[in-house]
Amino acid sequence: MTMPEHKPPHRPLAERMRPRCLEDFVGxxxxxxxxxxxxxxxxxxxxxxxxxxxxxxxxxxxxxxxxxxxxxxxxxxxxxxxxxxxxxxxxxxxxxxxxxxxxxxxxxxxxxxxxxxxxxxxxxxxxxxxxxxxxxxxxxxxxxxxxxxxxxxxxxxxxLAPLRSEDLQQVVRRALTDSLDGLGEQHLDIEDQALRLLTEAADGDCRRALNYLETAASLTLEALRRQESAAGGGRTISTTCILETLQQKTLRYDASGEEHYNLISALHKSLRDSDPDGAVYWLGRMLAGGEDPLYLARRMIRFASEDIGNADPQALQVALNCREAYHMLGTPEGELALIQAAAYLATAPKSNAAYVCYHKVRADIQRTGSLPVPLHLRNAPTSLMKDIGYGRGYQYAHDDRDGLVLQEHLPAELVNTVYYEPTNRGYEAVIKDRLTKWKLLLKQRAQQHGQKKTTE
The missing domain is CATH 3.40.50.300 (P-loop containing nucleotide triphosphate hydrolases)
Structure with missing residues (x-):
């Protein structure tokens, strides 16, 4: 009885083509x-x-x-x-x-x-x-x-960097001609356009490129076997064959790793630098890589306050609506709302005045601790509170013809501190002009009040 011949286990092309010395290493x-x-x-x-x-x-x-x-x-x-x-x-x-x-x-x-x-x-x-x-x-x-x-x-x-397309092309051509470890015995060639398509789809990954090549070679050889006239014909891996092999390109992305932070940084900086093309590209890259769209919506909501603020108060509403639209529609229809929001945020006037303001406030709170609320700003719901001065001297702004009152709203230790400094961009320019006029009017009133006291 003849024992069946055991074939050695198949070794993937990428493993067989692994370089054994530095001279054969590419990239x-x-x-x-x-x-x-x-x-x-x-x-x-x-x-x-x-x-x-x-x-x-x-x-x-x-x-x-x-x-x-x-x-x-x-x-x-x-x-x-x-x-x-x-x-x-x-x-x-x-x-x-x-x-x-x-x-x-x-x-x-x-x-x-x-x-x-x-x-x-x-x-x-x-x-x-x-x-x-x-x-x-x-x-x-x-x-x-x-x-x-x-x-x-x-x-x-x-x-180590992702391999360049030309490096991958060298690896693929070597695999096609290597008769010992590669596909040399199959006498296959590859169209230039097919080679470029394959190496671009590999996205810098040598193993992926060789896996694509091995699959494409199998498809090509199977097609040749089905053609009776193939014996004397060409043995070329075509662009059509590569497209069939690729099916769908897999992008290099890890939603919790280094590439995640690289891409979200690129998105945020493109938005901040008012580049809608860069913003929608990096947003699209993250979506294609499998990122949670609601995470991207949350980041744009944060961006609307951190980098736009009151330069365009509508930006925050656009970002919130974007999240709601995606939550209602899901993928893929809801992704268009993310793109729309990214384009809006990128082209909106920018200001980080609210962001800077908040950090100034936090720094002073950390430095000064729990400063007491000035008595005139305190509510006085009981007679005891009124007797000890709660609410005494408070001026009701609506009683003033301009809606302005000359009174301090910060603790005594922080009097005259300025936290919010609007820019000259977008709607904040209106806010800045308004604050400047109010401060001038209050300064004039303070001077008049001082003159009146001197006269008395």
Whole structure:
């Protein structure tokens, strides 16, 4: 009886094409180019503990593997998703045993290190400190947010960028011609437009680009097999095939991570700088990435007060209506209300006078504490309160022909303090002109009152 032949498990193209040496590595020239940091480390034969921070598919795992091979180190792969402190202890024991047998260093590569909690990260500290382990952590999240300060202080942080379109095109063409690990034996080519479309859709992610290519190659080969005349025909991956492969582009976005803060910052600054094009683009990016639309509505409500204020009092109402409209309509119809609000807020006159005013008030409250309300401003619902001076001397503004009264409304320690200073922009210019006239009128009354007292 003939035993069935066991085929080796399929390895994805992205895994097969992983570079084995620095010469084959594409991108990150600021780190691996001649004379750059990682090149110098390899030439020196010593690798310190590192944190590789970059988006998916930028080469973090590949670089760690290459660095370990370059200095002939023992390389241990460790997933923060699948492993815990127990596995760390086992690795430490193995590293101690290995060091007793040879001087070969142990590089511990921790994928997605940001997923470790504080106690798990602390478990590395003594062994990194002693030099038993050289830690290389990979993260897509900002290390200053996700990695503890003691561990971070023992590591050099290297920032990896998304791969450029031309870098990805080089990777794709290499995969098409590589007969050992790639698709070279299929003798496939790709249209220039299809290549550009594929690499743009990959959005800087090398793994995603190769996954797209592998799927597109399978679709192309299947189509060729169905064509009887294909034997002598062209074997080209077409633009149509790439469009079929892509279906829907997935954007790089994490609603709770670094990219979230980058994009909301870009949206806020575009609104503040009165650029409606930038505002609607970043708003659209966040919506396409899966951000909660009501979060965006709340941010625009805050913006309406913080950066527009009374320069356009209608802005706050527009932002509130935007939230209500989305709450009523949902996605996708309600998203248009967000776009409308963003365009309105971006083109409204700007003022941060209310924002500055509030911070001045808070600073004085922090400095002076619970200052008492002046007696003339206090309500006096009982005869006792009236007897001790509550409400005495209060002037009712509506009794004055101009609706103005010459009386102080701040505690004695803060008399003449100015908190709200309107700008010359939008409706605040009207407010500023009104306040200036009122202050002038009250000043004239104060002078007349002083002259009258002198005469008496």
């Amino acid at each position: 990150q020239e600021h780190l691996v180019g001649q004379g750059k940091f990682l090149r110098q480390l390899i030439d020196g034969g010593t690798i310190p503990s590192l944190v590789l921070w970059g988006p998916p598919g930028s080469g973090k795992t590949t670089l760690a593997t290459i660095l370990a091979q370059a200095i002939s180190a023992q390389f241990v792969f460790f997933s923060a998703v699948l492993s815990g402190v127990k596995e760390i202890r086992q690795i430490v024991e193995q590293a101690k045993s290995l060091r007793e047998q040879s001087p070969k260093p142990t590089i511990l590569f921790v994928d997605e290190i940001h997923r470790f909690n504080k106690s798990q990260q602390d478990a590395f500290l003594p062994h990194v400190e002693s030099g038993l382990l050289t830690l290389i952590g990979a993260t897509t999240e900002n290390p200053s947010f996700e990695i503890t300060a003691p561990l971070l202080s023992r590591c050099q942080v290297l920032l």
